[in-house]
Amino acid sequence: MKKSSIKQKAGTILLPAVGFVAILVIWWLLVSFTRIGLLLPTPLEVLKRFIYFLGNPIGKAFTLPMHLLISLRRVLTGFCIASVAGIIVGISMGRFKPIEAIVRPIFELVRPIPGVAWIPLAIVWFGIGETAKTFIIFMGGFVNIVVNTYAGARHVDERLMGVAYMLGASKIQAFFRVVLPSCVPYIFAGMQVGLSTCWMAVLAAEMVSSFEGVGWVIIAGQDINDMAQIFVGIIAIAVMGLLLAAFMRFMERILCRWRERGA
Amino acid sequence: MSRKAVIECKHVSKTFYTLSGDHLVVDDLNFTVYENEFVVLFGPGQCGKTTVLNLITGLELPTKGEIIVAGEKVTGPSPKRGMVYQTTNLFMWYNVMKNVEFGPSVRGISKKERRKKAQHYIDLVGLTGFEKHYPVQLSGGMQQRVGIARAYCNEPDIICMDEPFGHLDAQTRYLMEKEVERISSQEKRTVVFVTNNVEEAIYLADRIILLRNLPTSVKKEYTVDLPRPRNYVSPEFLALREEITRDMDPTL
Amino acid sequence: MAEPIVKVRNLTKSFGDLLVLDDVSFDVQKGEFLCIVGPTGCGKTTFLNSLTKLYNIDSGSITINGKDIDLRQNNIAYIFQEYSAMEWLTVEQNIMYGLKIKHVDKDIIRQRVENVMEIVGLTKYRNFYPRQLSASMLQRVVIARAFAVEPELLLMDEPYGQLDLQLKYHLEDELIKLWQKTGTTVIFITHNIEEAVYLSDRILVLTNKPTKIKKSIPNNLPRPRKISDPEFVKLRNEVTDLIKWW
Numbered sequence: 117m118k119k120s121s122i123k124q125k126a127g128t129i130l131l132p133a134v135g136f137v138a139i140l141v142i143w144w145l146l147v148s149f150t151r152i153g154l155l156l157p158t159p160l161e162v163l164k165r166f167i168y169f170l171g172n173p174i175g176k177a178f179t180l181p182m183h184l185l186i187s188l189r190r191v192l193t194g195f196c197i198a199s200v201a202g203i204i205v206g207i208s209m210g211r212f213k214p215i216e217a218i219v220r221p222i223f224e225l226v227r228p229i230p231g232v233a234w235i236p237l238a239i240v241w242f243g244i245g246e247t248a249k250t251f252i253i254f255m256g257g258f259v260n261i262v263v264n265t266y267a268g269a270r271h272v273d274e275r276l277m278g279v280a281y282m283l284g285a286s287k288i289q290a291f292f293r294v295v296l297p298s299c300v301p302y303i304f305a306g307m308q309v310g311l312s313t314c315w316m317a318v319l320a321a322e323m324v325s326s327f328e329g330v331g332w333v334i335i336a337g338q339d340i341n342d343m344a345q346i347f348v349g350i351i352a353i354a355v356m357g358l359l360l361a362a363f364m365r366f367m368e369r370i371l372c373r374w375r376e377r378g379a
Numbered sequence: 380m381s382r383k384a385v386i387e388c389k390h391v392s393k394t395f396y397t398l399s400g401d402h403l404v405v406d407d408l409n410f411t412v413y414e415n416e417f418v419v420l421f422g423p424g425q426c427g428k429t430t431v432l433n434l435i436t437g438l439e440l441p442t443k444g445e446i447i448v449a450g451e452k453v454t455g456p457s458p459k460r461g462m463v464y465q466t467t468n469l470f471m472w473y474n475v476m477k478n479v480e481f482g483p484s485v486r487g488i489s490k491k492e493r494r495k496k497a498q499h500y501i502d503l504v505g506l507t508g509f510e511k512h513y514p515v516q517l518s519g520g521m522q523q524r525v526g527i528a529r530a531y532c533n534e535p536d537i538i539c540m541d542e543p544f545g546h547l548d549a550q551t552r553y554l555m556e557k558e559v560e561r562i563s564s565q566e567k568r569t570v571v572f573v574t575n576n577v578e579e580a581i582y583l584a585d586r587i588i589l590l591r592n593l594p595t596s597v598k599k600e601y602t603v604d605l606p607r608p609r610n611y612v613s614p615e616f617l618a619l620r621e622e623i624t625r626d627m628d629p630t631l
Numbered sequence: 632m633a634e635p636i637v638k639v640r641n642l643t644k645s646f647g648d649l650l651v652l653d654d655v656s657f658d659v660q661k662g663e664f665l666c667i668v669g670p671t672g673c674g675k676t677t678f679l680n681s682l683t684k685l686y687n688i689d690s691g692s693i694t695i696n697g698k699d700i701d702l703r704q705n706n707i708a709y710i711f712q713e714y715s716a717m718e719w720l721t722v723e724q725n726i727m728y729g730l731k732i733k734h735v736d737k738d739i740i741r742q743r744v745e746n747v748m749e750i751v752g753l754t755k756y757r758n759f760y761p762r763q764l765s766a767s768m769l770q771r772v773v774i775a776r777a778f779a780v781e782p783e784l785l786l787m788d789e790p791y792g793q794l795d796l797q798l799k800y801h802l803e804d805e806l807i808k809l810w811q812k813t814g815t816t817v818i819f820i821t822h823n824i825e826e827a828v829y830l831s832d833r834i835l836v837l838t839n840k841p842t843k844i845k846k847s848i849p850n851n852l853p854r855p856r857k858i859s860d861p862e863f864v865k866l867r868n869e870v871t872d873l874i875k876w877w
């Protein structure tokens with residue numbers, strides 16, 4: 117094995133593991149030997165509960181994996197719509213001057229509003245059903261995706277567009293072969309941020325109005341004063357978020373292979 | 380002469396309007412390039428050679444005057460006029476093969492046929508074995524050769540080459556010069572070639588157009604009718620080299 | 632000349648299956664002007680990138696002054712083969728950049744920047760942005776930026792490829808002047824053999840991939856050199872013969 121790659125492995129696996137273990141130990145020490153024990157369960161208790169919930173329902177009907185899947189489905193629905201819409205709006209804003217002139221001011225106005233601010237409005241507009249949640253999640257992701265895609269579309273190298281035309285490409289071909297690929301890294305940056313904001317939005321939405329999903333698990337834990345359940349919810353969120361982020365990075369590596377210089 | 384004119388530059392001027400003021404780069408430029416002719420544009424650094432090529436290919440439009448190519452006024456890029464760039468302008472998201480076959484592919488030529496053609500040009504520029512590499516994985520000289528292959532593979536009637544061999548080593552450069560000469564004499568194409576190397580200019584050109592320093596226009600023209608392939612150290616060659624070097628404006 | 636400034640030992644580097652540098656070892660003495668010539672794609676840029684830690688190497692070692700290279704501590708300037716001017720800065724700001732991040736005194740910055748802008752002939756274009764420059768001007772911006780920091784080690788990857796002859800001669804002489812004045816060590820990559828013979832103390836000739844050192848040729852011609860000098864022509868032909876690969 118090459119020396120440098122062993123060193124790299126140590127960096128990516130060993131060091132984060134050290135951090136986690138340290139946190140667990142500190143947590144355990146605090147709970148066992150200080151009065152924080154009144155407020156926090158031990159790591160072991162949380163783990164036990166976590167495993168228990170894998171097979172047994174939380175609340176009436178659903179087990180933890182089911183709650184997770186429900187939240188995940190909501191996120192993915194909202195996120196996919198946000199991505200498609202965001203990419204279309206971002207690129208049209210970046211490539212067509214009139215659209216930019218019309219849409220951009222509106223967008224600049226909407227942009228600073230945090231995703232959760234839409235919750236009351238969404239409930240008034242769409243009731244407390246799935247539509248409202250999808251809307252809130254959509255708003256959470258949409259803005260980031262538009263901002264980044266727009267930046268990418270504006271940075272398309274005009275000389276490369278010239279090259280494409282010179283080689284005989286039509287406007288549409290130039291779009292799919294030059295504009296879109298050169299936006300991909302930007303779009304991905306937007307989608308990565310977008311996915312985490314969507315994930316935050318779903319929790320907020322579920323905490324406000326829902327009978328299932330991880331957000332509800334946490335709120336329900338609060339209602340019955342069950343610390344361990346709250347922690348199970350939080351950890352489930354964290355793990356899921358981590359997996360989603362990893363998945364996005366994986367996709368990026370595949371789609372943006374051409375950017376890897378290889379060191 | 381009864382030769383057919385393919386590129387006519389008529390009183391062309393180009394000004395770049397920048398925040399730090401107007402920048403007149405081309406001032407009343409006039410020249411004609413005839414069919415199947417190999418013309419070299421030669422001039423001191425930064426005199427506007429790239430700008431002239433951009434005007435011919437339609438990437439930039441003249442501020443004044445007009446450029447007529449094959450009877451039509453240039454209003455934008457067209458596949459009839461190909462360009463090899465000074466700085467590499469590759470599609471970074473396509474591998475070597477896809478870059479080279481870009482032209483035939485957007486024109487709907489069948490995969491088998493365009494692969495064959497692209498492979499021919501890839502072999503020609505000595506990149507066999509690197510078809511699947513992305514541009515970031517190539518050395519500077521290799522990237523430049525991909526650009527050459529891409530332009531040739533599109534088979535334009537007119538090909539503009541902007542210092543295409545700047546990043547090549549002496550041998551590869553020599554081979555590419557021979558290759559350009561062979562292709563342009565065999566396949567009969569009109570070539571407008573920019574270089575800052577006098578020897579390369581005389582080796583390749585039917586005619587050399589010497590440009591003035593900024594703002595540029597034609598200073599002098601030389602018809603080179605030495606027999607091909609030319610000998611770098613023949614007395615006529617050296618005499619012409621001497622003459623052109625003497626006539627050229629200083630860069631700074 | 633006692634301790635070499637750069638020591639390369641058994642350097643091996645490959646990209647996937649492609650073996651590029653194959654067990655290469657050499658030294659560069661302090662204050663030496665080393666030219667490296669070799670066929671296109673043989674790994675010259677790869678070597679400089681490994682030296683500056685942009686690439687990881689497979690095995691072997693590269694040290695500077697006996698230590699691992701530290702880009703912040705060692706005063707190194709690297710002129711990349713591709714254009715590396717910063718698009719959002721003007722010509723003048725680009726040239727100043729290197730000095731600013733090194734916290735050089737303001738007056739010295741002013742003076743040096745004016746000086747190098749004059750040398751590369753860009754004083755008139757100080758407020759232009761990179762996009763508004765021709766290829767040779769861009770190249771000169773990067774050269775000026777490197778000259779301005781008066782580095783201890785100057786790495787140049789085909790810096791003069793796009794320049795016309797006059798400018799090239801001019802900047803070659805300026806480089807020699809700077810080198811003699813500051814005693815910097817220069818590693819200069821070029822395809823132009825005449826240039827290599829004109830500039831160098833020693834020429835390293837590389838082979839085709841997988842790359843090894845074909846020969847290290849000392850160049851003791853007296854300076855200033857003349858390209859028509861028979862000794863010069865002889866050396867030039869010697870190098871040319873070495874890198875013929877057909």
Ligand SMILES: Nc1ncnc2c1ncn2[C@@H]1O[C@H](COP(=O)(O)OP(=O)(O)OP(=O)(O)O)[C@@H](O)[C@H]1O
Pocket residue numbers: 395396397402404423424425426427428429430431465575593759762763764765766767768793
């Ligand atoms: N987009 C632009 N905006 C402003 N000025 C420009 C622009 N493009 C080119 N110029 C100016 O036009 C002049 C000529 O540039 P050009 O690239 O045509 O030179 P060149 O002859 O190709 O030089 P080189 O040999 O360095 O490639 C330069 O002074 C440059 O600053």
Ligand SMILES: Nc1ncnc2c1ncn2[C@@H]1O[C@H](COP(=O)(O)OP(=O)(O)OP(=O)(O)O)[C@@H](O)[C@H]1O
Pocket residue numbers: 376377378379515516517518519520521546548646649651669670671672673674675676677678712
């Ligand atoms: N990031 C990379 N990933 C994969 N292969 C690479 C990478 N960089 C360089 N190579 C390969 O390594 C070889 C050497 O490249 P390098 O850029 O060092 O050549 P060079 O000697 O500088 O050539 P040139 O004179 O053309 O600039 C080439 O075959 C190239 O394809």
Ligand SMILES: [Mg+2]
Pocket residue numbers: 428429430465541765766767
């Ligand atoms: Mg140019």
Ligand SMILES: [Mg+2]
Pocket residue numbers: 518519520675676677712788
């Ligand atoms: Mg290189």
